[in-house]
Amino acid sequence: MSQNIIIIGGGIIGLSCAYELRMRGFDVTVLEARRCGGQASGAAAGMLAPFSENTEGPDAFFRLCQFSLLLYPEWQEQIRSISGVHFEYANTGSLHIAYHAADLLSLEGRRLWQRQYGSSGEIVSGAELFRMEPALSRDVLAALYTPE
Ligand SMILES: Cc1cc2nc3c(=O)[nH]c(=O)nc-3n(C[C@H](O)[C@H](O)[C@H](O)COP(=O)(O)OP(=O)(O)OC[C@H]3O[C@@H](n4cnc5c(N)ncnc54)[C@H](O)[C@@H]3O)c2cc1C
Structure with a gap:
């Protein structure tokens, strides 16, 4: 063959x-x-953010993206060492933001179900949030910060 x-x-x-x-x-x-x-x-913006870019529950696409993300650090290191090209991979976490009080419940819902998939996410707001991301609009009420 x-x-x-x-x-x-x-x-x-x-x-x-x-x-x-x-x-x-x-x-x-x-x-x-x-x-x-x-x-x-x-x-592409280059974001690998399954905890942020998904539907409101752990569907098959979320699980595929999350599993892929777990493989990524080792894979990108392999490519970097073979090619000698540093493509600026950085693990900075993600902020999934809420502008309205009505969205806070769904933010908390995300935090809870994502815990079962390896997230140590926390809801952050106020001074702590703007310290994490100074360029964020002051209209943002809170965010789910996911370090993974
Ligand atoms: C603006 C933007 C932002 C994005 N941001 C993100 C992000 O932050 N995170 C993320 O995960 N994804 C992001 N994506 C999605 C991501 O870029 C795509 O899913 C991914 O790049 C697809 O890769 P690909 O190799 O399939 O396609 P492509 O990179 O488009 O490669 C396909 C290639 O096939 C070639 N081609 C097509 N037809 C033929 C032909 N007949 N013969 C020979 N060659 C051909 C094209 O020239 C092209 O180079 C973003 C996409 C866009 C457009």
């Missing part, structure tokens, strides 16, 4: 697949129409 694999598209998904396949001994060719990393992958 042929060990040659062609991947169409040199974004983060195509290049990650190419890397993993190459590490498993396959010959890989990546076909990129423009520039590797030049489309969505180059536009």
Whole structure:
């Protein structure tokens, strides 16, 4: 059976697949129409924030993202040491903010169910919140800070 694999598209998904396949001994060719990393992958803000960017419950997509996040530190370190490219990975945590009193209950709900998935999140507000993120709008009432 042929060990040659062609991947169409040199974004983060195509290049990650190419890397993993190459590490498993396959010959890989990546076909990129423009520039590797030049489309969505180059536009992304780079946030890996499943505790913030998800629905109001632990659905399958949340669990996939959270599991992927756990693998990321080791994986990015591997890529960094092989490529010599430092792509500024930083584990800074996330702030999921609430502007209205009505949203505070849902913030607390998030905090509770996310605890079961490895979050040590806490609700922060007032001076403590603005010390954490000085550029935050003063209209923000509170935030769920998730260090993970
Ligand atoms: C503005 C913005 C902000 C984002 N922020 C985040 C974020 O903070 N966190 C996060 O996790 N995700 C974020 N995303 C989503 C993330 O960028 C994408 O999920 C991810 O980059 C998709 O990677 P990809 O390799 O599938 O696509 P792409 O990076 O788009 O790569 C696809 C490649 O395929 C090439 N191609 C297409 N058709 C062909 C063809 N026929 N032949 C050859 N080559 C072809 C394209 O030129 C392109 O280079 C953001 C996306 C955008 C647009």
